[in-house]
Amino acid sequence: MLFADNTYFYYKFPEPQYLGAKYIWLPWINRFIPKNIRTAFDGFAGSQSVAYLFKQNGFKTITNDFLNFNHQIGLSLIENNNFTLSKEELEFIFSNENINKNNSSLFKNVFSNVFFDEEQAIFLDKVRANIDLLDNQYKKALAFTLVNRSLTRKVTMGHFAHNQAINYANNPERIKRNPNLARHVKDIISDIFVLYNNAIFNNEQDNKSYNENVLELLPKLDNIDLAYYDPPYCDSHADYQSFYHLLETFVEYWSDKEFINTTRRYEPKRYSGFDKKQLIIDSLNQLFALSKDIPNWLISWNNRSYPKVKELEKILKQYKDVSIETQTYLNGRGGKGSVAGSREVLFVCKNKLSINIGL
Numbered sequence: 001m002l003f004a005d006n007t008y009f010y011y012k013f014p015e016p017q018y019l020g021a022k023y024i025w026l027p028w029i030n031r032f033i034p035k036n037i038r039t040a041f042d043g044f045a046g047s048q049s050v051a052y053l054f055k056q057n058g059f060k061t062i063t064n065d066f067l068n069f070n071h072q073i074g075l076s077l078i079e080n081n082n083f084t085l086s087k088e089e090l091e092f093i094f095s096n097e098n099i100n101k102n103n104s105s106l107f108k109n110v111f112s113n114v115f116f117d118e119e120q121a122i123f124l125d126k127v128r129a130n131i132d133l134l135d136n137q138y139k140k141a142l143a144f145t146l147v148n149r150s151l152t153r154k155v156t157m158g159h160f161a162h163n164q165a166i167n168y169a170n171n172p173e174r175i176k177r178n179p180n181l182a183r184h185v186k187d188i189i190s191d192i193f194v195l196y197n198n199a200i201f202n203n204e205q206d207n208k209s210y211n212e213n214v215l216e217l218l219p220k221l222d223n224i225d226l227a228y229y230d231p232p233y234c235d236s237h238a239d240y241q242s243f244y245h246l247l248e249t250f251v252e253y254w255s256d257k258e259f260i261n262t263t264r265r266y267e268p269k270r271y272s273g274f275d276k277k278q279l280i281i282d283s284l285n286q287l288f289a290l291s292k293d294i295p296n297w298l299i300s301w302n303n304r305s306y307p308k309v310k311e312l313e314k315i316l317k318q319y320k321d322v323s324i325e326t327q328t329y330l331n332g333r334g335g336k337g338s339v340a341g342s343r344e345v346l347f348v349c350k351n352k353l354s355i356n357i358g359l
């Protein structure tokens with residue numbers, strides 16, 4: 001038995017395809033969650049895999065990511081306790097009913113023949129317009145989640161920082177290895193929709209998803225028992241907006257950005273503070289100072305990222321008692337794009353023991 005015998009663990013988090021996702025490490029991370037947690041916070045939630053683990057544990061789960069497409073996953077799978085999409089609603093999202101009312105063609109204009117052909121770009125414009133007409137924010141969020149997950153399945157390597165998607169979608173060898181490359185995005189959405197509906201459950205808590213810079217959100221939160229931080233690992237694939245710009249553009253449907261380079265990434269980007277070497281130490285110090293009243297922290301790191309494990313340990317020890325757990329990536333790519341053989345690190349941090357000597 002990998003997890004505690006809790007009914008919420010019968011629900012299954014749909015496998016993500018996201019750089020640095022902790023999906024494969026969830027049973028390991030679960031071992032270091034302290035007892036008696038009521039409210040847990042995932043500050044850099046990404047695919048929401050760890051937030052989902054918190055929800056499964058029955059905690060009131062507060063989740064956050066500064067990218068809106070990740071927040072939509074948080075709304076649909078973490079904050080949402082009840083709403084699913086019916087087959088009829090899925091058909092509505094695919095329908096042509098509103099096509100003339102919709103004069104937006106952002107995807108047709110910007111992305112035709114970049115990651116998919118013009119017909120699918122037009123299809124995505126239509127779907128985007130129909131999602132806006134759904135009358136419930138969780139259903140909308142679930143629809144965004146389904147489309148975005150399907151797009152990562154459709155595109156080689158599951159990200160949008162390269163221009164090989166169309167080539168590979170026409171390469172029989174590649175298609176043999178991954179048939180999704182040549183499939184219509186509509187068919188992929190139809191395939192995965194049951195998986196996502198089945199992942200929605202009610203853990204009887206008032207869970208919440210946010211879409212903020214974690215440093216701005218933290219001062220507004222209180223009564224958190226456990227914080228989990230998995231920031232981008234500097235020096236190793238930290239620029240999430242270059243990898244996943246297409247998904248953010250699908251949700252935001254920007255009207256105030258430029259689309260640059262051959263991948264048509266939006267510009268300017270959002271400010272992270274955790275993705276550049278010259279900013280990271282200051283941002284980590286702010287993060288820990290703002291979290292000092294949270295008694296338990298779990299922090300994911302990789303032994304190849306910056307700052308090095310020893311240096312981060314030194315910073316953390318100013319605030320907490322710290323122990324370090326590690327796992328080695330045996331095959332494939334390590335977390336955050338690093339190669340096999342790198343180590344996944346978990347800092348387990350607890351309040352310092354204050355010894356009162358009664359005199």
Ligand SMILES: C[S@@+](CC[C@H](N)C(=O)[O-])C[C@H]1O[C@@H](n2cnc3c(N)ncnc32)[C@H](O)[C@@H]1O
Pocket residue numbers: 018019020021022023043044045046047048049050064065066067070212213214215230231232233240271272273274275
């Ligand atoms: C390593 S990923 C998290 C992966 C996640 N634990 C999972 O299992 O999928 C880091 C995340 O931090 C987010 N991020 C970067 N800067 C942020 C900031 N200042 N505030 C909140 N989120 C931020 C990125 O969008 C990215 O999703």
